[in-house]
Every structure is written in structure tokens, then in C-alpha cells.
Amino acid sequence: MHALSEKSSLRDRLVAERRDRAPAYRSAADAAIRAVVRDLLRAGRPVGRPAVGAARRSVAGYVPSDGEPGGAALPDVLGTWGDRVLLPVLRSDLDLDWAEYTGPDCLQRARWRLCEPDGPRLGRGAVSTASVLVVPALAVDRTGTRLGRGGGSYDRALSRVPRRTLVVALLYDGELVDDLLPHEPHDRRVNAVVTPAAGFRRIGPTAG
Numbered sequence: 001m002h003a004l005s006e007k008s009s010l011r012d013r014l015v016a017e018r019r020d021r022a023p024a025y026r027s028a029a030d031a032a033i034r035a036v037v038r039d040l041l042r043a044g045r046p047v048g049r050p051a052v053g054a055a056r057r058s059v060a061g062y063v064p065s066d067g068e069p070g071g072a073a074l075p076d077v078l079g080t081w082g083d084r085v086l087l088p089v090l091r092s093d094l095d096l097d098w099a100e101y102t103g104p105d106c107l108q109r110a111r112w113r114l115c116e117p118d119g120p121r122l123g124r125g126a127v128s129t130a131s132v133l134v135v136p137a138l139a140v141d142r143t144g145t146r147l148g149r150g151g152g153s154y155d156r157a158l159s160r161v162p163r164r165t166l167v168v169a170l171l172y173d174g175e176l177v178d179d180l181l182p183h184e185p186h187d188r189r190v191n192a193v194v195t196p197a198a199g200f201r202r203i204g205p206t207a208g
């Protein structure tokens with residue numbers, strides 16, 4: 001099958017599977033994921049020092065919606081570390097701008113049931129100052145290929161961060177898949193995942 005239609009049928013299946021997960025699984029899994037993320041940031045490694053050129057430690061995250069792993073409290077957990085949490089603001093061309101998370105009150109409803117911060121837009125390049133990126137994904141394979149919502153938003157955002165930056169996708173159990181996902185030249189890999197059962201795992205060529 002062509003990569004594009006293969007991706008879209010996989011996407012449909014994975015979204016449906018998320019929808020079918022029991023509320024009790026979701027809330028326990030979200031709490032487990034947040035605990036792993038909190039410990040990862042607190043330990044400081046492999047997150048390391050502020051990104052080169054960054055005056056402050058900043059982490060880029062997202063606001064889970066539509067049954068995405070992590071739950072609504074994820075930005076607050078990211079805020080327990082460092083000085084600045086960046087959240088994506090979807091542009092009309094589906095590229096990502098970024099704005100700072102300053103607390104639950106800064107979030108407003110946006111397109112496609114997204115929640116976005118209402119503060120000043122910092123520009124597409126702001127993500128390059130982040131020491132760690134916590135990214136959404138529908139699935140990831142063992143090479144780090146990520147399947148997202150289909151806008152190519154994170155492919156573009158990830159092309160602006162140094163390759164050594166920790167890029168960690170949050171997944172439910174079963175979404176770190178054995179079969180290789182379709183990979184196109186523009187697809188940018190993640191180098192770690194968090195799942196409720198296995199916790200933090202490095203993947204791809206930097207694993208070990």
C-alpha cells in the first residue's frame with residue numbers, strides 16, 4: 001500500500017483503539033505516564049543542561065486532548081521542572097508556533113478540540129531552545145518512527161531542534177508497535193518513549 005493511505009488507515013485504527021480504552025485504564029495510565037515524566041525531569045539525566053544558546057531550562061510539551069496519553073494535568077507536571085514550558089499553537093499552515101504555559105487559566109479552546117496557551121507567540125523557532133520535547137503520537141516503532149495526526153506539524157518542529165535533544169513520545173500500552181510504521185523522507189524520529197507499563201525507554205540508534 002502507498003505510505004499515505006497506509007498511514008491514514010493506521011491512524012483511523014489507532015484513534016478508534018484509543019477511544020475504546022476504558023476510562024479506568026486511561027486515568028491510571030495517564031497518572032503513571034505523568035509520574036514517569038516527572039521523575040525523568042527531576043533526575044535531570046538524560047535531559048541535561050539547558051539547550052545551547054538557551055538562557056533558561058525549557059521543556060516543550062502539549063496539552064493532551066481527545067484521549068491522548070498524559071491527561072489534562074500534563075502541562076503542570078512539565079512546569080515542575082525548569083523555568084519555562086512551551087506549548088504548541090497550531091498555525092493555519094499546520095506548522096507549529098509556541099507560547100508559554102503560565103497555568104491552567106492561560107489555556108483556551110482552539111480548532112479540533114485542542115487547548116492552546118493565549119500568551120504571546122514566540123515563533124516557530126522557539127522550540128529549538130527546549131532541552132527536552134514531550135510530543136504526542138498515535139504510535140511509535142522501534143526505530144523511533146512516529147505516527148502523528150497527519151499535519152506534518154511535528155516533522156517540521158523536530159527539524160528545528162538539534163538531533164541530540166531528547167524527544168520523548170507519550171504512548172499507551174500497545175502503541176510502541178512491533179511492525180515498522182510507514183516512513184517517509186520528511187518523517188522525523190523520536191529517540192525515547194514513555195508507556196504506562198514499561199516507563200521510560202530510549203529507542204532507535206541512541207538506545208542502549
Ligand SMILES: Nc1nc2c(c(=O)[nH]1)N(C=O)[C@@H](CNc1ccc(C(=O)N[C@@H](CCC(=O)O)C(=O)O)cc1)CN2
Nearest residue numbers: 062063064065068088090112114136148149151153154
Ligand atoms: N494535543 C495535541 N496537540 C497538538 C497536536 C496533537 O497531536 N495533539 N498536534 C500534532 O501535530 C498539533 C495539532 N495537530 C492536529 C492535527 C489534526 C487534528 C485533528 O483532530 N484532525 C481531525 C481531522 C481534521 C480535518 O477535518 O481535516 C481528525 O483527526 O479527526 C488535531 C490536531 C499541535 N497540537
Ligand SMILES: Nc1ncnc2c1ncn2[C@@H]1O[C@H](COP(=O)(O)OP(=O)(O)OP(=O)(O)O)[C@@H](O)[C@H]1O
Nearest residue numbers: 007146147148149150151152153154155156186187
Ligand atoms: N517539513 C515539512 N514541510 C512542509 N510539509 C511537511 C513537512 N513535513 C511533512 N509535511 C507534510 O505534512 C503531511 C503529513 O505528514 P505526516 O503524515 O508525516 O504527519 P504526522 O507526523 O503523522 O503528523 P503530526 O506531526 O502533525 O502529528 C504530509 O503531507 C507532508 O507532506
